[in-house]
Every structure is written in structure tokens, then in C-alpha cells.
Amino acid sequence: MSPNLRIAFRFLTAKKRAMMMSLSCTILGVGLFIVTQATTSGFESFFIKTMIGSDGALRIVDRIQDTMRSMGVSGAAGIQVRALEGVKYLEGIDEPRRIIEAVNEFAGVLGVSAVLKGDVQISSSFKLERAQIFGIDLAQHLRVSQLARKIVAGRLEDFGKSPSAALMGRVLADRLQLTVGDSFVINVRGESRRYRVVAIFETGLRDIDRTRLYLDLVEARSLLKKPTGATFIQMNLDDPKRAPALAARMVEMLHHNVEPWQLREVEWLQTFRALRISSAITVTVFTLIAGLAMFNTLAMIVIEKTKDIAILRSMGFERRDITQIFLWQAAIVLAFGAVGGALFGAAVTSAVEHVPLTISTLFKTDHFLVEWNPWHYVEAIATAVVMVMIASLVPARRAARLEPGDIVRGTAQ
Amino acid sequence: MSPVTAATPAPAGDLVLRCTNLHRHLGQGEGRVHVLKGVSFEARRGQVDAIVGPSGCGKSTLLYLLGLLDQPDEGQIEINGQRMSNSDDLARTAARGAHIGFVFQFHFLMLEFTALENVLMPMRKLAKLAPGAMEARAHALLGSVGLGEKTRRLATQLSGGEQQRVAIARALANEPAIILADEPTGNLDMKNSAMVFDLLTRLAKDHGQAVVLVTHNPEIAQRCDFTRPMRDGLFV
Ligand SMILES: Nc1ncnc2c1ncn2[C@@H]1O[C@H](COP(=O)(O)OP(=O)(O)OP(=O)(O)O)[C@@H](O)[C@H]1O
Ligand SMILES: [Mg+2]
Numbered sequence: 244m245s246p247n248l249r250i251a252f253r254f255l256t257a258k259k260r261a262m263m264m265s266l267s268c269t270i271l272g273v274g275l276f277i278v279t280q281a282t283t284s285g286f287e288s289f290f291i292k293t294m295i296g297s298d299g300a301l302r303i304v305d306r307i308q309d310t311m312r313s314m315g316v317s318g319a320a321g322i323q324v325r326a327l328e329g330v331k332y333l334e335g336i337d338e339p340r341r342i343i344e345a346v347n348e349f350a351g352v353l354g355v356s357a358v359l360k361g362d363v364q365i366s367s368s369f370k371l372e373r374a375q376i377f378g379i380d381l382a383q384h385l386r387v388s389q390l391a392r393k394i395v396a397g398r399l400e401d402f403g404k405s406p407s408a409a410l411m412g413r414v415l416a417d418r419l420q421l422t423v424g425d426s427f428v429i430n431v432r433g434e435s436r437r438y439r440v441v442a443i444f445e446t447g448l449r450d451i452d453r454t455r456l457y458l459d460l461v462e463a464r465s466l467l468k469k470p471t472g473a474t475f476i477q478m479n480l481d482d483p484k485r486a487p488a489l490a491a492r493m494v495e496m497l498h499h500n501v502e503p504w505q506l507r508e509v510e511w512l513q514t515f516r517a518l519r520i521s522s523a524i525t526v527t528v529f530t531l532i533a534g535l536a537m538f539n540t541l542a543m544i545v546i547e548k549t550k551d552i553a554i555l556r557s558m559g560f561e562r563r564d565i566t567q568i569f570l571w572q573a574a575i576v577l578a579f580g581a582v583g584g585a586l587f588g589a590a591v592t593s594a595v596e597h598v599p600l601t602i603s604t605l606f607k608t609d610h611f612l613v614e615w616n617p618w619h620y621v622e623a624i625a626t627a628v629v630m631v632m633i634a635s636l637v638p639a640r641r642a643a644r645l646e647p648g649d650i651v652r653g654t655a656q
Numbered sequence: 657m658s659p660v661t662a663a664t665p666a667p668a669g670d671l672v673l674r675c676t677n678l679h680r681h682l683g684q685g686e687g688r689v690h691v692l693k694g695v696s697f698e699a700r701r702g703q704v705d706a707i708v709g710p711s712g713c714g715k716s717t718l719l720y721l722l723g724l725l726d727q728p729d730e731g732q733i734e735i736n737g738q739r740m741s742n743s744d745d746l747a748r749t750a751a752r753g754a755h756i757g758f759v760f761q762f763h764f765l766m767l768e769f770t771a772l773e774n775v776l777m778p779m780r781k782l783a784k785l786a787p788g789a790m791e792a793r794a795h796a797l798l799g800s801v802g803l804g805e806k807t808r809r810l811a812t813q814l815s816g817g818e819q820q821r822v823a824i825a826r827a828l829a830n831e832p833a834i835i836l837a838d839e840p841t842g843n844l845d846m847k848n849s850a851m852v853f854d855l856l857t858r859l860a861k862d863h864g865q866a867v868v869l870v871t872h873n874p875e876i877a878q879r880c881d882f883t884r885p886m887r888d889g890l891f892v
Contacts (some may be wrong), residue, residue, distance in 0.1 A: 246780040253768040551766050557725055558778035558826070559753015561746060648726025651716075651760060652682070 247564050250555070251571030258544050265536035266576050266583070269627055272530035273584020274591060276623035279522040281592040284619070285612035287515035289447075291483075293606060295504050296389035297446045299356075299477035300486045302507065303342060303493065305332035305500040332500055339473040345497055349489060351481050354386025357473035359463045364430040365456070367419040374415060376429070376456045378463020387479040390444060390457070397423035397442030403459070409438040410457035413445035418453075429456075429466065436466060447607045523622075530627045533580070534634035537573055541638035545569065552642055553650035562643040569639035570632070577631050581624045588623065671737075672755075672833045672866045673699040673722060678731035680717055691717045693889040694731070699834060701864040704857050706877040708870070709886035715870045716761055716838050718886075722868065723758045723836045724748040736833065753782055757827030761838035761870070764823060765811040771798060771822045772807040778829045797825040800855055802848065816843045824852055828859065835859070837869040841876060849876065 255262045308331040336342055339357035346355050359378035364371060381402050385391050391399055395413060402408045411421065421427055426439045438458070445452055464470055480486060486503035493501040505512060545552075552565055598611040680692040691714045699705055699722075707715050720726040721733065724740055733741040735751055752758070757778075765774050775794040779785060785793065798807050801821035811819060820843045827835055835856065841849035853876055860867045869880070877883045885892050 246777065249780075250766075253766075257768045550764060553725075554760075554764050554766055555777075556749065557723065557752060557758045557760075558830075559749055559781050561749045564781075646726070648720050651720060651725065651764075 246560075247567045248571050251568050251575060254544050254548060254551075254568065255572050255575060258540065258547070261540040261543055262576060265533065265540045265631075266580055268529075268533035268536040269576060269580025269631060270583040270587050272526070272533040272630075273581055273623045273627050274587035275529050276523070276526040276626060277585065277588025277619050278591045278595065279526050280519070280619040280622065281588070281613040281615065282595060282611065283515070283519040283522050284616065285614040287512075287519065288614045289608065289612045290508075290511060290515065290606060291504070293447045294508055295483055296393075297448060297451050298504070298507070299387045300480040300483040300504050301352075301478040301490055301493075302502045303336060303346070303476040303478070303497065303499045304474075304502050305334050306336060307331070307494070307498045307500055308333050336473045336476060336499065337471070339476060342476055342497060342499065346476065346478060346493065349493065351485060351489060352478055353481055354383065354479040356380060356383040356387045356477045357460070358384070358475055358477055359460060359467060359469060359472070360474035361431065361463070361467040361469075363456075363466075365415075365419060365427055366430065367421050367425070367427045369420045370418060372415060372418055373454070374429075374456050375454050376458050376463055376466070378458050378460040378467070380460045381457075384457075384477070387477045389446075393444040393446050394442050395445045397440065399442055401441035402457075404441075405439075406459055406462040407436075407438045408441040408459070410442050410444055411440050412452040412455045413443055414449065414453040415456065416440065416443045431466060432468075434466075445607070449606060452607070527626055527630075530623075530630045533627055534630035537576060537631045538634040538638060540576075541569055541572060541635055542641075544572070545638045545642040548642075549645060549650050552645055553647040556645075556647040565643040565645075566639045569642050570635055573631050573635035573639075577628055580627060580631075584623065584627065585620050588620070669703075670701045670864075671698060672701055673697075673733075673735055673868070675722060675728075675733045675741075676731055678718070678721055678728045678733070680714075680721060680726070680728050682717065691889050692721070692728070695886075695889070695891060697722075697884070697891070699866040699868050701833070701866050702860050703882070704860050704867040704869070704880045706869055706871055706880035706883045707886055708872070708874075708877050708883060713886050714889045715886055719758075719836050719838050719868070719870060722834075723756055724752050725758070753778065754830065755833045757830065757832035757835045759820075759823050759827045759835070759837035759840045761842070765814075765819050765826075767811045770808050770810055771803060771814065771818075771825075774811060774822055775826045775829055778826060782830050784830070794825075794829065797828055798822065801825045802851055817845070817848055820844065821848065821852060824855070831863065831865070833865060835865055835867045835869075837867070839870050839872065841871065841873060849873065853879065 336357070343355045343357060346352055356379060361376050363374055363376050365374045402410060416422070419427060421440050423440055423443060426437055428435050428437050458466070480489065483504065487505055490501040490503045493499070555565065592613050592615070595611050596613045599609060600611045602608050674697070676696045678692050678695040679690070681688055682691050683689050695718055707718065709715055721728050724733070728741055731741065732739060735755055740748055740751055766777070769777070772794050775797055776790055779790040779793065795804070795807060798804055801824055803818060803821055803825070806814065806818065811822065814822065820840065824837065824840055827837065837856070840856070841852055844852060856867050856869065859865050871877050
């Protein structure tokens with residue numbers, strides 16, 4: 244052990260109570276930082292996972308029309324035109340097959356599925372509800388969503404067996420008081436067709452579970468009178484973080500508007516982000532307090548140990564050594580504080596994870612959501628290190644500046 | 657670092673410490689006092705000097721200057737022929753560690769450490785010996801001041817006189833060329849005073865170290881090679 248580290252240890256143990264105080268502040272600061280990050284990002288990552296799991300990481304939504312050609316196509320029936328910053332978007336996709344082929348060429352695309360979407364009214368013998376039907380090719384769609392894992396009643400295998408088979412969202416089914424096997428009627432543009440619930444799914448995102456109904460793509464085409472085309476093409480990526488970059492490349496190559504998930508749910512994502520940052524700022528205050536406690540402890544030790552400082556200086560310890568002795572003390576407290584804080588944070592996080600909590604507004608969960616992420620620990624410890632070390636620098640340098648002659652005469656301040 | 661190291665005993669009589677015309681003022685404003693008024697002094701290897709004089713005449717102030725713990729307002733200090741009074745903090749610190757052993761008037765041990773650790777401290781800083789050799793030397797030094805039995809005691813568990821003897825052992829740890837001791841026997845009974853004084857004189861004779869001590873004890877002053885009476889900031 245270096246002489247400076249050895250001395251630092253002794254100085255600390257001589258001031259046990261103050262040292263324990265800064266140690267507990269450090270543990271608290273690191274621990275609470277970890278817990279808040281784990282919980283806030285827990286809800287966020289649940290939301291993101293569910294959202295990507297339901298609606299894919301990327302969606303090709305509209306065709307981009309350069310203004311030169313717009314006249315020729317705008318006459319086509321059922322296609323609306325809207326302008327955005329000089330670029331025109333034609334809603335929907337005319338040739339899904341061609342796009343799917345092209346998209347499959349991109350590296351990182353795990354699955355592609357064309358979806359035809361339409362607003363309808365559903366009536367059971369009890370009630371009438373608005374809903375959105377999603378016409379899908381089940382095999383393709385299972386490769387771009389986690390639908391298979393979200394079935395809470397019925398059997399997914401029955402979906403392909405008959406054109407009247409339907410997969411219904413949990414909340415929608417509850418409202419219509421339908422269970423697996425029950426039949427219902429879809430009304431669209433004056434026409435009515437009868438379908439049967441073969442399975443009920445629950446994604447956890449309330450918006451989806453309340454309005455969505457999956458039908459076979461062929462049946463949906465016939466019902467909505469759109470024999471070709473798709474409303475959007477949904478994709479699944481091996482790395483969802485790359486969605487924006489991939490989207491940009493696809494826009495250029497396919498001349499379609501490609502929407503990454505980060506853009507699709509931008510309001511919620513920004514809300515979560517703001518929440519995470521604001522809670523990080525709040526808990527940084529705790530590490531600030533840890534820094535202040537350390538400052539206080541060291542300032543006290545400096546005052547109490549001025550004579551020792553004079554003795555050390557008289558036997559050849561440099562100013563630098565004195566600074567080091569005091570920074571070592573901060574480092575020792577930090578080392579124990581980091582380990583203790585990480586353990587404390589992990590313990591509280593796992594306790595919080597078991598707290599029952601019923602949410603069913605934005606998404607549905609029955610317990611507190613946490614994310615186990617090693618980076619939270621790194622961030623928490625790094626913040627504490629920065630705070631405590633900066634706070635320690637002041638007393639450490641003050642100690643180093645003391646003149647041995649002033650100390651022994653008692654005129655040091 | 658000075659080329660001369662304490663470990664190589666030089667012939668007695670060599671000049672190791674010289675100061676000329678030292679002035680030191682203390683206090684500020686109205687309370688500013690001219691404490692040292694042009695002190696000149698020399699210390700030679702193998703020689704024991706006693707500085708005597710009434711309380712408040714400036715003995716400790718002079719010793720702090722000679723020990724490079726303080727800086728003069730005017731005048732020169734040379735250690736081993738090197739001018740130290742104008743050198744920077746690092747050079748003075750290095751000289752303190754390698755060439756000077758200081759015994760404070762008020763014993764000044766580090767209280768969280770044992771007697772042994774206190775004596776080891778300057779050796780560990782200088783790091784010239786192997787750890788085993790340091791321990792052996794520390795034990796020997798504590799034995800020579802009569803504390804061989806109490807090496808593992810914390811400084812707080814030692815009496816005033818015992819602490820003072822540990823401080824003396826510590827001052828000798830790095831075999832400094834110059835030993836400056838401010839009333840090293842102030843807290844000691846006759847027997848221990850004699851032992852400490854004998855140790856210091858023996859070191860001066862055997863290892864060619866220069867010893868400068870401040871004392872109020874006329875008997876001890878008498879037994880030194882030279883006695884320098886001081887009055888009101890000047891040698892008389
Ligand atoms: N900070 C200070 N401000 C003003 N005067 C001071 C200060 N410190 C010491 N003095 C004065 O300097 C003079 C010399 O002090 P010093 O400690 O050197 O005396 P001394 O000879 O060692 O005395 P003693 O034998 O009592 O130890 C004293 O008169 C003292 O009053
Ligand atoms: Mg004195």
C-alpha cells in the first residue's frame with residue numbers, strides 16, 4: 244500500500260461518524276439514481292417493445308409523388324392527395340408485391356407484411372362499436388409482430404381455416420361481450436358480413452386492444468372493395484435502433500414515405516424521455532448531497548489534521564502527496580459507496596418490480612415495470628464519482644496549500 | 657536532489673548548514689514583530705550545538721527557518737552548500753525529506769498511528785530501504801530511545817515523554833545530515849533526558865551528523881560542543 248493511501252485510511256477511520264455520513268449519502272445517491280432510471284426506463288422500454296411488437300419497427304405508408312407526375316394519377320378513385328412542404332404523398336401503396344420484393348433486399352429486414360386497413364362498425368347482439376380492421380396474411384404478419392404471443396383466448400391456427408375467422412382485441416371483445424366462438428357483424432358502406440371470433444389478443448397497448456380486428460387479407464380486400472394495394476407495409480428489423488437510417492435509404496430507393504417507430508410514437512417517446520431526464524436531474528441532487536457531505540467530512544478532517552499535515556510536510560511529503568491523501572479518502576468512500584449503492588439500487592429495483600400496480604390507460608400492466616440495464620449502474624456511479632471528486636478537490640487543495648511554518652506557529656487558517 | 661546523501665558519513669567538521677543575516681517578521685499590521693534581526697549561524701558534521709535563551713527570543717522561529725519549514729524575509733540558508741532560501745517548495749520538501757530530521761517543541765506525533773508506524777513514515781516516503789530493512793531500523797531506533805517494548809502502541813497510548821522520544825526516533829529515521837531538535841528533552845525526566853542527549857551526541861560523533869538543539873536545561877547546554885546564547889532575535 245502506498246504511504247498516502249495508508250494515511251488516507253487512518254484519517255478516515257479517525258472520523259468515523261462524518262465518514263459514515265458521506266458514505267450513506269453516496270450509497271443513497273447511487274442507489275436512488277439506479278432505481279429511478281430502472282423504473283422510468285422500465286415503462287418506456289415496455290411501451291417501445293409492445294409498440295414495435297404490434298406495429299413493427301418500420302412502416303412504409305405513402306407513395307411520394309413528385310409534382311410533375313401528380314396530374315396523371317390524381318384521378319384514380321379512392322386515392323386522396325395531400326401536400327406537405329412541396330412534396331405530395333399519395334396515401335397507401337399501389338404495388339405492395341413490388342415493394343415487398345425490393346424491401347427484402349435490405350440487410351437487417353427480418354420480415355415484411357402488407358396490411359390493408361379500414362374503418363368499420365361492428366355489432367354484436369348487445370352493442371355497436373367502431374373498429375379498425377387489419378387485413379393480413381397471417382404467416383407474413385407473424386414475422387413482423389408478436390401477435391402469436393399475445394393471444395389470450397382461442398387458437399391462432401383457426402384463423403386461416405375460414406374467411407370469416409377474426410382475431411379481436413381484448414378490450415373490444417369485452418365491450419361487445421364477445422368470447423371465442425361468438426359471431427358478430429361488420430358493417431361497412433351499407434354492406435353487412437358475419438364473422439366469428441376465433442381468438443382474442445391482448446397487446447397491452449390499450450389503443451390497439453380497443454379498436455383492432457384482424458381479418459385475412461383476401462377477405463379484407465373483398466370487404467373493403469380494394470382488390471389491389473395495401474394501406475401500409477410493416478417491417479421487422481434485427482436492430483430497431485437502425486430504423487431511422489434504414490428508413491432514409493428506403494425513401495430514396497422506393498419513393499415511398501417510410502416511417503420508423505421513433506417517429507410514429509414521437510409524442511409518447513418524448514414524454515418518456517422528458518420524464519427520464521427530469522428524474523435523472525432529481526436524483527443527481529442526491530449525488531450532489533453526497534458531494535457536499537464529502538466536502539464537509541474532508542474539510543473537517545483537514546482542520547483536525549493540520550498538525551499531521553505539518554508533520555508530513557516536515558518529513559518530505561509534497562503538496563501533491565497531501566492532495567492525494569485527501570483525494571484517496573474520497574476515493575475510498577466512493578469505492579464503498581459505489582458497491583453499496585449498486586447493491587442498494589438493485590435491491591430496491593427488485594423490490595419495486597414486485598409492487599402491484601394496475602395501469603390500463605396507455606398500456607396495461609399489473610406490476611411496476613423496471614428495466615435491468617448495466618448502463619444505469621455505470622451512469623449512477625459516474626455521476627457520484629464526478630460530484631464527490633469535484634467536491635473533494637476544494638478541501639484537498641486547501642490542505643496542500645497550508646504552510647508547515649504557519650501550522651506549527653498556530654497561525655494557519 | 658543534492659549529491660550528498662546522509663548515508664555516507666563525511667569527515668567531521670564539514671559545513672552542512674549555514675545561514676547568514678536571517679530576518680523574520682511575524683504577525684500582521686500593528687502586531688507585526690521583528691523576531692529575528694539578522695541571525696547568522698553554522699552547523700558542522702559531528703558537532704552538537706545548543707541554542708539557549710529566554711522564552712520568546714526567537715529560537716523556535718530560527719529552527720523552523722533552518723528546517724526549511726518557513727521562509728526568511730531576508731538572508732540566506734545553505735544546506736550541503738546548496739542555497740535553499742530562495743528555492744521552490746518541491747526542492748525544499750525534498751531537502752527536508754532527505755537531509756533534515758526535525759523534532760518539534762510540542763512533540764507532534766501522528767496520533768492515529770502506532771509508535772512504529774510514526775517512525776516508519778519518513779522512511780516509507782523516502783523509499784530508500786526495503787520494507788523489511790525499514791521495520792528493522794524503526795525497531796532499532798525505538799529501542800535506542802528506550803521504547804523497544806512499546807512499538808505497537810498507538811501514539812495516543814503513550815505518555816508525553818514517550819511521544820517525544822518517538823518523535824526523536826522518527827527524526828533520525830532517514831539518517832539526516834542535520835538534526836534540528838526544539839527542546840527534545842523538555843518533557844523528560846533526568847534519566848530519559850540523559851539517554852536522549854547521549855543518543856544525539858553519539859549519532860553526531862559516530863555518523864557525522866550535525867545536531868542543533870534548543871534547550872532550557874543548562875546542564876545539557878553545557879555538555880554540547882558549542883552553546884549559542886540568543887536574546888531578542890540575535891545571538892549574543
Ligand atoms: N504569529 C505571530 N505573530 C506575532 N508574533 C509572533 C507570532 N508567533 C510568534 N511570535 C513572537 O515571536 C517571538 C519568537 O517566538 P519563538 O516561538 O521563536 O520563541 P522561542 O524562543 O522559541 O520561545 P520558547 O522558549 O518559549 O519556545 C515571540 O516573542 C513571539 O511572541
Ligand atoms: Mg520555542
